[in-house]
Amino acid sequence: MGEFDLIERFFTRPARRAAVGVGDDCAVFEVGAGMQLATSTDMLVEGRHFLSTVLPERLGHKALAVNLSDLAACGAAPLAFTLALALPRADAAFLEGFSRGLLALADAHGCELIGGDTTQGPLNICITVFGEVPRGQALLRRGARAGDDIYVSGTVGDARLALEVFRATHALDGAGFEQVRRAMELPQPRVALGQALRGIATSAIDVSDGLLGDLSHILRRSDVGAVIEADLLPRSDVMKAQPLPLQRLCTLAGGDDYELVFTAPADRAAAVLDAAKTAKVAVTRIGRARSKTGLELIDLQGRTLENSFGSFDHFRS
Amino acid sequence: MGEFDLIERFFTRPARRAAVGVGDDCAVFEVGAGMQLATSTDMLVEGRHFLSTVLPERLGHKALAVNLSDLAACGAAPLAFTLALALPRADAAFLEGFSRGLLALADAHGCELIGGDTTQGPLNICITVFGEVPRGQALLRRGARAGDDIYVSGTVGDARLALEVFRATHALDGAGFEQVRRAMELPQPRVALGQALRGIATSAIDVSDGLLGDLSHILRRSDVGAVIEADLLPRSDVMKAQPLPLQRLCTLAGGDDYELVFTAPADRAAAVLDAAKTAKVAVTRIGRARSKTGLELIDLQGRTLENSFGSFDHFRS
Numbered sequence: 001m002g003e004f005d006l007i008e009r010f011f012t013r014p015a016r017r018a019a020v021g022v023g024d025d026c027a028v029f030e031v032g033a034g035m036q037l038a039t040s041t042d043m044l045v046e047g048r049h050f051l052s053t054v055l056p057e058r059l060g061h062k063a064l065a066v067n068l069s070d071l072a073a074c075g076a077a078p079l080a081f082t083l084a085l086a087l088p089r090a091d092a093a094f095l096e097g098f099s100r101g102l103l104a105l106a107d108a109h110g111c112e113l114i115g116g117d118t119t120q121g122p123l124n125i126c127i128t129v130f131g132e133v134p135r136g137q138a139l140l141r142r143g144a145r146a147g148d149d150i151y152v153s154g155t156v157g158d159a160r161l162a163l164e165v166f167r168a169t170h171a172l173d174g175a176g177f178e179q180v181r182r183a184m185e186l187p188q189p190r191v192a193l194g195q196a197l198r199g200i201a202t203s204a205i206d207v208s209d210g211l212l213g214d215l216s217h218i219l220r221r222s223d224v225g226a227v228i229e230a231d232l233l234p235r236s237d238v239m240k241a242q243p244l245p246l247q248r249l250c251t252l253a254g255g256d257d258y259e260l261v262f263t264a265p266a267d268r269a270a271a272v273l274d275a276a277k278t279a280k281v282a283v284t285r286i287g288r289a290r291s292k293t294g295l296e297l298i299d300l301q302g303r304t305l306e307n308s309f310g311s312f313d314h315f316r317s
Numbered sequence: 318m319g320e321f322d323l324i325e326r327f328f329t330r331p332a333r334r335a336a337v338g339v340g341d342d343c344a345v346f347e348v349g350a351g352m353q354l355a356t357s358t359d360m361l362v363e364g365r366h367f368l369s370t371v372l373p374e375r376l377g378h379k380a381l382a383v384n385l386s387d388l389a390a391c392g393a394a395p396l397a398f399t400l401a402l403a404l405p406r407a408d409a410a411f412l413e414g415f416s417r418g419l420l421a422l423a424d425a426h427g428c429e430l431i432g433g434d435t436t437q438g439p440l441n442i443c444i445t446v447f448g449e450v451p452r453g454q455a456l457l458r459r460g461a462r463a464g465d466d467i468y469v470s471g472t473v474g475d476a477r478l479a480l481e482v483f484r485a486t487h488a489l490d491g492a493g494f495e496q497v498r499r500a501m502e503l504p505q506p507r508v509a510l511g512q513a514l515r516g517i518a519t520s521a522i523d524v525s526d527g528l529l530g531d532l533s534h535i536l537r538r539s540d541v542g543a544v545i546e547a548d549l550l551p552r553s554d555v556m557k558a559q560p561l562p563l564q565r566l567c568t569l570a571g572g573d574d575y576e577l578v579f580t581a582p583a584d585r586a587a588a589v590l591d592a593a594k595t596a597k598v599a600v601t602r603i604g605r606a607r608s609k610t611g612l613e614l615i616d617l618q619g620r621t622l623e624n625s626f627g628s629f630d631h632f633r634s
Contacts, residue, residue, distance in 0.1 A: 020455060026356055027357070028355050037447075038345050041401045045438030074342050074345070084358045117358050117360045121365055124443075138336075
């Protein structure tokens with residue numbers, strides 16, 4: 001099977017939104033009147049962003065999910081995406097599963113595959129996603145103010161817990177492992193929540209490198225500090241059954257969560273909860289921004305905890 | 318040097334066009350009123366798209382050039398691009414040269430780096446480029462009509478000639494090698510020509526996989542055939558000094574030329590030449606589209622030549 005055959009077979013569908021879709025030099029599409037284009041690109045490499053044990057269908061899902069999560073963090077509505085794929089060989093079984101998982105998530109979010117590139121090489125998946133947001137309304141990392149509440153969506157830490165099991169540093173029973181493995185391999189981008197938070201949240205970011213590390217991007221950009229109550233971080237039942245030090249590591253510095261961390265004024269708490277209800281996603285208040293810079297961790301008794309959790313850096317870990 | 322340091326050091330410049338540039342979850346920008354967004358993505362892998370001998374500065378140039386060439390083929394004006402980069406290690410010397418070549422070409426075309434991703438992994442460069450084109454005016458592969466003239470810009474074949482020297486299947490003197498090596502490593506995307514051809518050309522494509530192979534995409538999409546006069550293909554002086562079989566291989570099936578192949582009605586020949594003059598690029602008529610499908614090659618005496626040249630396929634060669 002050659003390059004053009006496999007594009008045709010697995011990735012070409014009739015263009016819907018795009019004026020020109022897969023199969024020309026460029027894809028061509030329009031952004032709505034009064035809208036700005038939001039775009040993000042993420043590159044996934046085996047061993048860094050996924051393990052060789054992942055099912056192709058789940059890998060296809062995750063490759064798009066991490067990009068949709070960036071749109072979600074900006075409050076943008078998904079429009080379309082391009083896929084560039086380097087493969088060691090044209091493997092029909094892999095591509096069948098990969099494209100199925102990819103396109104199922106794309107369809108769920110009305111996000112159209114409009115173009116791409118395929119080449120022979122070490123496995124590498126690079127997706128660029130396009131969304132639209134009303135002019136000036138994108139949620140950004142800057143914008144948090146002292147006194148704002150800090151929230152996180154869903155639960156955090158399960159993906160890291162799964163990784164620790166894969167690394168054989170920790171053991172779980174079969175059902176528990178399957179649950180956290182799904183969190184790692186099938187993250188659900190919070191696209192509806194991001195859009196519902198427009199005009200309410202003062203800043204937002206998605207949790208890809210660890211909650212504290214990603215939150216620190218907001219704090220630095222917004223020139224504020226924060227107090228985080230470590231024990232308020234939302235956890236799955238599987239997580240709650242683990243030793244507390246492991247819970248703290250996974251929830252505070254786990255990474256790969258693809259939940260939204262965001263800030264909102266204290267007097268908008270009801271609006272935040274309404275947005276969460278609209279988006280059918282739980283949100284939990286985990287702390288508060290303050291003018292004093294730096295990030296302080298406290299426990300339920302208000303005692304300061306040592307913060308020894310770094311953020312994930314692809315060239316440091 | 319960590320991931321965030323190297324983004325800051327080599328790739329972060331103040332946003333100009335973009336409302337939000339490098340450093341947030343998404344980049345945010347606007348497309349002009351009445352304009353459509355044109356986008357293309359290309360992934361470059363060592364050993365497939367470039368040799369390990371290429372200077373980082375030239376690699377940075379080429380990585381963006383091949384993407385700008387896709388915008389050119391659509392007649393779109395460059396706006397911005399994202400860069401995803403997998404590197405074996407954070408190599409400051411490589412990144413300094415790479416970013417210099419990349420950003421110099423970007424500046425020459427007013428194309429702003431607005432976001433990206435970096436990760437550790439086998440060297441892989443994935444750029445997604447954004448341009449704009451007046452609604453409905455994009456040049457496409459479909460649109461060629463029987464009777465249209467077929468043109469190519471610049472000269473073709475030098476990049477392939479350089480590759481043959483690298484492969485040691487052919488030898489050139491030092492000056493000749495440097496000239497064709499520049500063609501391979503520093504292609505000049507025909508951005509101005511593409512825009513000047515809007516409303517004149519009936520179809521267009523850029524030559525990345527070989528002139529005949531890329532032209533055949535136009536013919537198939539347009540449901541026409543063509544007669545190409547092999548000896549009319551524009552060649553550099555270095556090329557003209559080579560044996561005729563090698564000239565034919567390089568010019569007809571060489572690839573990596575990043576010239577535009579396009580069609581235009583015979584009665585628009587003067588407009589085509591005016592567009593070429595405006596864009597300061599030579600264009601040469603090399604044949605004619607016809608209703609009979611298939612691609613016929615003829616020599617100056619009108620004799621049919623055997624067409625044994627395939628198009629480049631990343632999973633077949």
